[in-house]
Amino acid sequence: MIAGTSLHPLPDSQRVVITGIGLTAPNGNDYASFRESLLEGRSGVQPYEIRYFGKTLAGVCNFDALRHQSRKDVRRGTRAGSVGIYCAQEAVKNSGIDWDNADRSRVGVYIGVTEHGNVETENEIYQIKGYDYDTSVWSHHHNPRTVANNPAGEVALNMGITGPHYTIGAACAAGNAGLIQGAQMLRLGDCDLALAGGVSESIHTFGIFASFRSQGALASHDDPARASRPFDQARNGIVVAEGGCVYVLERLSDAKARRAKIYGELAGYAMNTDATDFVLPNPERQAECVELALRRAGLAPEQIDIVSTHATGTHSGDEQECTALRRVFGKSQRTYFNNAKSFIGHAMGAAGALELAGNLPAFEDGVCHATINVEQLDPKCELPGLVANEPRNIGRPEYILNNSFGMLGINSVVIIRRFS
Amino acid sequence: MWAQREVYFLTFRSGNEMTREEIRDEIIDILQDIAPDEDLSGLDDKTTFRDQLEMDSMDFLDIVMELRKRYRIQIPEEDYPHLASMESTINYLEPVMKDMQRVS
Numbered sequence: 474m475i476a477g478t479s480l481h482p483l484p485d486s487q488r489v490v491i492t493g494i495g496l497t498a499p500n501g502n503d504y505a506s507f508r509e510s511l512l513e514g515r516s517g518v519q520p521y522e523i524r525y526f527g528k529t530l531a532g533v534c535n536f537d538a539l540r541h542q543s544r545k546d547v548r549r550g551t552r553a554g555s556v557g558i559y560c561a562q563e564a565v566k567n568s569g570i571d572w573d574n575a576d577r578s579r580v581g582v583y584i585g586v587t588e589h590g591n592v593e594t595e596n597e598i599y600q601i602k603g604y605d606y607d608t609s610v611w612s613h614h615h616n617p618r619t620v621a622n623n624p625a626g627e628v629a630l631n632m633g634i635t636g637p638h639y640t641i642g643a644a645c646a647a648g649n650a651g652l653i654q655g656a657q658m659l660r661l662g663d664c665d666l667a668l669a670g671g672v673s674e675s676i677h678t679f680g681i682f683a684s685f686r687s688q689g690a691l692a693s694h695d696d697p698a699r700a701s702r703p704f705d706q707a708r709n710g711i712v713v714a715e716g717g718c719v720y721v722l723e724r725l726s727d728a729k730a731r732r733a734k735i736y737g738e739l740a741g742y743a744m745n746t747d748a749t750d751f752v753l754p755n756p757e758r759q760a761e762c763v764e765l766a767l768r769r770a771g772l773a774p775e776q777i778d779i780v781s782t783h784a785t786g787t788h789s790g791d792e793q794e795c796t797a798l799r800r801v802f803g804k805s806q807r808t809y810f811n812n813a814k815s816f817i818g819h820a821m822g823a824a825g826a827l828e829l830a831g832n833l834p835a836f837e838d839g840v841c842h843a844t845i846n847v848e849q850l851d852p853k854c855e856l857p858g859l860v861a862n863e864p865r866n867i868g869r870p871e872y873i874l875n876n877s878f879g880m881l882g883i884n885s886v887v888i889i890r891r892f893s
Numbered sequence: 894m895w896a897q898r899e900v901y902f903l904t905f906r907s908g909n910e911m912t913r914e915e916i917r918d919e920i921i922d923i924l925q926d927i928a929p930d931e932d933l934s935g936l937d938d939k940t941t942f943r944d945q946l947e948m949d950s951m952d953f954l955d956i957v958m959e960l961r962k963r964y965r966i967q968i969p970e971e972d973y974p975h976l977a978s979m980e981s982t983i984n985y986l987e988p989v990m991k992d993m994q995r996v997s
Contacts, residue, residue, distance in 0.1 A: 544929035549951070610962050613954045 493568025532714025644879025
């Protein structure tokens with residue numbers, strides 16, 4: 474049980490709410506503009522070129538890193554660090570917290586990452602190649618850039634946060650995992666305010682493109698905006714994207730005390746493991762993860778209004794997720810399904826957190842954004858409530874369920890409920 | 894690897910002496926990369942870098958690294974204090990760099 478059912482209400486000190494959101498996506502650098510792009514069908518995928526690999530497509534962010542960092546700090550740190558800092562700073566600003574007077578020893582930073590260190594290691598190897606692989610020109614910045622806590626550590630350093638900070642390595646389930654970790658630490662009393670979510674700098678490593686291509690899982694299309702096409706018959710893989718999304722999480726009692734705007738309440742969550750394959754998903758375990766989150770929230774599938782799917786545009790992945798979703802939601806008449814990767818590509822460690830942020834405004838505008846680029850629906854991906862190509866007015870949603878799955882069979886599900 | 898360094902050393906010997914002014918220009922160029930937020934136009938050569946610029950030990954290692962990359966100069970750790978100010982840096986580098994040209 475997470476938020477508690479009406480029969481077993483939890484005290485406000487054990488309820489966790491979202492009170493601030495900062496994000497950068499390939500099609501928007503804040504909560505409102507990201508939502509606007511999703512409702513207007515605006516893609517963030519563009520032509521992209523990276524060393525060794527050559528021309529491809531990617532979701533590229535254009536946020537202003539210098540808004541919260543000096544040039545020197547941008548140079549010294551990592552792209553993931555810059556993404557995290559931008560999102561965390563914007564989230565705090567968005568929350569309305571009196572940051573100057575906040576007790577920063579009681580702030581925790583929990584940032585999900587799919588991977589970290591590949592970009593920086595590739596850069597160094599590229600550098601020393603020009604010196605006949607002489608390791609004496611290997612940068613002293615390499616270790617602080619590549620330690621696994623780097624993105625969260627850069628956030629803490631930039632914002633003077635002296636509470637706990639670390640990253641959560643959870644493949645492409647990481648965005649949800651960061652959020653879950655933040656909520657758990659709040660409930661344990663380990664911090665009073667959690668900056669939680671996920672980041673990705675993955676488009677800056679050629680290795681991720683090359684590996685997906687070798688796997689036969691890298692998307693291509695003459696029109697970049699149509700390359701990421703989950704559920705479509707002609708889908709041919711993943712568009713890699715960068716991005717980030719950090720939430721300010723607080724206990725409900727604290728949020729009420731400062732009369733904070735509340736975007737939603739964490740109603741339930743679950744994580745589990747397939748334990749079946751390195752890359753291929755297991756729909757049974759995915760369904761069990763969704764069911765566990767529902768059970769903990771005290772909800773029936775029919776009570777979920779929007780399911781933000783994880784689907785990445787690969788043939789087997791999308792099909793398997795739809796199998797899992799049909800098993801859980803097959804009888805539900807009121808559940809709608811959408812997908813944000815069709816707009817921005819796969820933002821890896823940021824994906825789960827970003828995709829949730831793209832859906833939260835539905836509590837205010839009553840609209841379920843679409844999954845675009847469904848020209849010919851794959852029959853194996855048929856879902857009764859799939860919102861294809863055009864957004865749909867769905868009335869007054871009460872619950873949003875956010876799927877996020879990753880390699881090595883890691884599954885994560887978060888359920889957010891309208892706060893009223 | 895050391896044999897390779899010897900080759901580098903031989904290839905960038907030129908016979909043209911590098912002046913103090915040219916060494917200074919090179920250090921300024923390096924500093925502009927390391928401290929891109931700083932205005933270096935009013936840098937006082939006799940005052941330490943630390944007293945004028947926001948620089949920490951990692952930045953000084955960047956100077957050492959850049960000299961290594963650009964000129965294949967290996968500065969031993971015990972000599973790092975010579976890089977405290979522009980004047981002391983030039984004094985230290987002048988005899989080392991007088992016969993050198995940039996290699997990268």
